[in-house]
Amino acid sequence: MAINIKNQIFTLHTKNSTYQMKVDEQNMLIHTYYGNRTDDTDCSYLIRMADRGFSGNIPGTDRERVYSLDFLPQEFPVYGDGDYRVDCLKADLGSGVQDGIFFFDSYQVRDGKYNIPGLPAFFSSEKSEGKTLEIVLKDAVEEVYVHLLYGVFEELDIITRAAVVENRTEGDIQISRIMSACLDLGMGKYDLIHFYGKHAGERQMERNSLPHGITELRSTRGTSSHQHNPFVILADKDTTESTGECYSASFLYSGGFHAQAEVDQFNQTRLVIGIDDYDFSWKLKKGESFSTPEVCLTYSADGFSKLSQTLHQAIVSNLIRSCWKDRVRPILVNNWEATYFDFNKDNLIAIAKEAAELNLDMLVLDDGWFGKRDDDFSGLGDWFVNEKKLCGTLSELVKEVHDMGLSFGLWFEPEMISEDSDLYRAHPDWALVIPGRQPIRSRSQLVLDMSREDVTDYLTERICDIVEKADIQYIKWDMNRSLMAAYSAKLPRDRQGELRHRYVLGLYKVLEAVTQRFPELLLEGCSGGGGRFDAGMLYYCPQIWCSDNTDAIERLRIQYGTSFGYPMSSVSAHVSVCPNHQNHRVTPFKTRGICAMQGTFGYELDLSKMTDEEKKMAGEQIAFFKEHGRLFQFGDYYRLTSPFENRDYTVWEYAAQDGSEACMSVVYTDMYANAASEIVKWKGLDPKKVYQMQLDGEDAGNFSGAALMHAGILLPLPEQNYDAFQIYLKAE
Template identity: 60%
Template sequence: MAVRFDEKKNLFTLQTLDSTYQMKVDDHGVLLHTYYGAPADETDFSYLIGPEDRGFSGQPGDEKKDRTYSMDYYPLEYPVQGNGDFRVKALKAGFEGEVLALDLRFVSYELEKGKYSLPGLPALFEAEAGEVETLKITLKDRLEEIYVTLFYGVFEKKNVITRAASIENRSGKNVTLKRALSFGLDFMEGDMDLIHFYGKHAGERQFERRNLPHGITEISSSRGTSSHHHNPFVILCDKDTTEDFGNAYGVSFIYSGGFKIQMEKDQVDGIRLVCGLDDEEFLWKLAPGETFVTPEAALSYSEKGLTALSDQFQKAYHANLIRSPWKDKKRPTLVNNWEATYFGFDAEKLLKIAGEAADLGLDMLVLDDGWFGKRNDDNSGLGDWFVNEKKLGCTMKELVDRVNALGLKFGIWLEPEMVSEDSDLYRTHPDWVLQIPGREPNRSRNQLVLDLSRKEVREYMKKFIDDTLSCANISYVKWDMNRSVDNVYSAADPTLSQGAIRHKYVLGLYEVMEDMLTRHPDLLLEGCSGGGGRFDAGMLYYAPQIWCSDNTDAIERLRIHYGTSFGYPMSSVSAHVSVCPNHQNGRVTPFKTRGICAMQGSFGYELDLSKLSEEDKAEARRQITVYNENWELFQSGSYYRLNSPMENHDYTAWSYVSKDQRKASLSVIYTDLHGNPKPVRVKLKGLKKDASYDVDGTVYTGTALMRGGLLIPKPSCNYDSYMVCIHEI
């Protein structure tokens, strides 16, 4: 069994193939966290706590004699405010108008086969019968009828444990939640490094590693989305952990709104990590009989370094988080018209691009922003989701039918959450936006945010999305969101807790997406928020791929893809070949290099195909052929970071290896040139040691390729590249 409870020791043991997680109910009924790490036996690790009478570390109210017993340094499973613990908390709650204080004690537990569910929220699911066990532990405040249930989903073979919590008010009074995070994780000791992924628009998920200092370190977003700036995924690891060696703990928050991850290194060098909803403005009123459920987080541990940790997250998310019927199908190779035309298009321009796409062997044309309302720039029209037939010169169905007749599927861009002030929707329903009464709204990209906490707004969105997708044979949607959520005030009910609106907004977003996918189950949904502003595990539950960044420069994408790969499947990375000079930074790179970079993820083009030279068209055909022949390898193979673009400024290398290890690819992009260059030798990973592999007509053993490596051809121009497909013989 993956979950065991020793009644004599009051000890819970959660076991995966390569990790053990342990909790203990002590003599006071407090749930302690005693171990998480490499596989261990059922030893009670609470012997490591080491009670001590520490100055200024007090005792809970029912402990009047033992001054060595203190919540201020004991490792706790779900830390709360009010029991003498002064470290960062997972829960701050209490009766409305009173001091917020809890003292949680163990009540009961339940063991179930299968995976618990979180209604209205994304979560990992059981993909194969019997692969998950659920543990529910119920705690209660020592004095009041406030209950907390901790949820654990143990994916034994995937080496993943999921966490969530519910807070139930069984008292006769209103309860106020000021913080309700998904979990806490205490380490009794540790000199650990923190790896996180910061960024900006057009520069997301930049890898950063530093030693965790004493005090509180926070990674968070209060922008209403997971954000370009900080990703809801972090790693704690030993100082000497590498790609292939050492302890590493990953934490991934499965949510698409604001979040908070705090880590505190305390007075005795213990480390606490808490993770959950952003609580800067959070205030949730829980009436008698009501329950609040937190979003889910996923934990994974590896003693074999960062590569193994990433592989565990990638495989679990591919199999147990992404629900789309497209996850195991070949994703369509597509061309998006945005960088080719921006707002200046009509049907004939689009059909010209479509004709070129069909000639090159692509699968789909995607029509981006500007097809609806009075939308000729980004200052107007959002919210008026009716086809601008005057601009197109035909109906949407006529355009789509003509594209389909060329042998291409058709996709479309939507930004349902936003509205322009210059729109019929805003003029009719100005109260439908998030806006503080009596103040000029904070604008971003000249658009405002619709209030998804309102049912009538959600129903409007559901209808226009369904109407749009039903008017023609549309098989793909790029769902964009181009500003942060600000001025958070809902006009629907001024008495409503404004601190609840941010979370209600995200719940509303999930409801609308769920409705769209229920009505159109075969739809391929691509997430987007100005590129990678909402690239998170919550979005993967609805969209199997996400536009990774608005920055399409191949060289800058190397760092963006590198950071993304630590916590997300590479099949979820939407990546396109764009024009040069690049529209974001003006860099010029070879067409071949742009294609190799884009083939790290779901592959496509973002340019005017009719303007390609014959040489580039020939290269595009070759790229499309390579992708079509190897799509299973790129979408479901194991991904290996062979070096770091953050450290190596000469080249970046990566590879894919198929599940059966019979097929692989190696890609190298040069990022600098030198006179009299030294040889570049790249060692592969993940192959069969004793197998023989064909590499461009030369046979090598797996051992040779992994121990000695391949000698990579010298670059012949700036940003030159090399890619080879490898087959077992």
């Protein structure tokens, strides 16, 4: 059974993990265990009660002094309950002071997975239905309830969490902080693995030993951000890719977030994660409730590879809703780095003709096709086709491209507005600008107030109208700035703290409307590259532009970090021109193709200006990817080396889950005279099978799976700077 309950002990089982909590003698819900799968034994025997100096006692326990929430592991710690560690809820329940003590009230178990209205969440499917445990807590004094939601997917090996605060009092309550989940891991020394970054350098993996005190990661930018990612891992000191225990928390939210890991005075580790509370408040009137975004918890006893593969499979099967979730994505060419704003119908058609000859699948028209948009100072918000620039209607251009056998995609940046636009002149109050103050601009643009229904209605109408009339198959949904000094003309003064969350809800509302209207439409998320690469966006967009940095060598680190928490089928990656437009590096065309095949694979250059040799190589890349696309996008992914630890080469592998085929990619980042031999071992093969090996398409012999996994192979030596190789295996 996925959920077992006995004597108010709640034990949740997945295929390889057990999560347990109980209602103790004081009617508090405490956490007792999360780790490798065990039985239903009450694990609270691991908790030692003692008089802890300066640790407060809840009412009724102050004479013995051995009961304090300041050291007990909790499921949902609340500010004011005597626990001085980081908490999940901080609210004024009506007294004017932020406090509360929440006791167990009731529970229920339901078949199927709960949903959260207006927010992304894992869902039930025929293969993985899931079960729901709902535990209700009630404040000791006020009629305020917290509903803790647990989704258990036994076969997927994940547990999801969310919380709902319900106000049944006669007045208002004010929430100033609400996290989605708390994970108390007890005694033990853990490393925190997180993924920091910047624009054009996202998700750089960093591993640090947790010190005593609070370590926090957050985005205050209104998006999940380039700077920090809402996915974190806690791991034992000796955990590697293939051995050791680790836990991950993935926050399904595309706005600001806050993750805190605290090692307390008794060497216990607590992790909380939720909506960023930097500028957050939420008023709940009588009868209203507030739902948090969801967190996905994953555990592995077999290192990081197993953790990532579990998440990859769960996200593809039960989070991404698009019909594209299990389809090999179209190989596209995007015109942005080929033309930027300086394009016309003739050069777009020239690129499309080359794309058709190379057997690509799609042409994507990026920024500049609408309004007065010849640079990034004007036009945003005016989602009407610039027919003068296109020398005709968009529908005519799309038809001409369709007639070549290509699909057509289009770039949008719906959440933004230019001051030099018809939309701003008509509706200046639609921009997030503080009255009487000069706005903070970024990329010379302002942000639309997505909390307003008239704004979301306008965007939905304009996007759907263009997609339908022009017959568009793909949208790249961009967002090229962060929120700052945001003010909504629609919200009252005492509710401005709700704006950022309402903004995200408005975004999701438009995405929901567009995807429901056009279920076959392929959406690609983007925010200046990977500034909004989170599990929440994957609910609507099965792929996300990984980074505005298209340099193959820098992408090694970016895509390596991304792979820990997100499936490679979601990682949009393209071959771009050299010298690279971001860092001016020159890399071989072959290497750029191999790095792009680590993700969805496409091109971002002027195909009509490629040399004959480049066209030949591009044709070979496209043919190889079309033959093995399912392996690259849905095979088990293995990080065989780390670009942060190995500065000489980076190696990764895709292996079919049935052991029928595998492909190893090798990219050299340095080279030496009289170089040493390097051996790398394969993963995920069938030891009993014999594999035929091809090195860059040439026969390289037959080897047993056992030999390849246990003895390994010699890596080929580089012959030029940034050389790369693909080694393909096919079982006989």
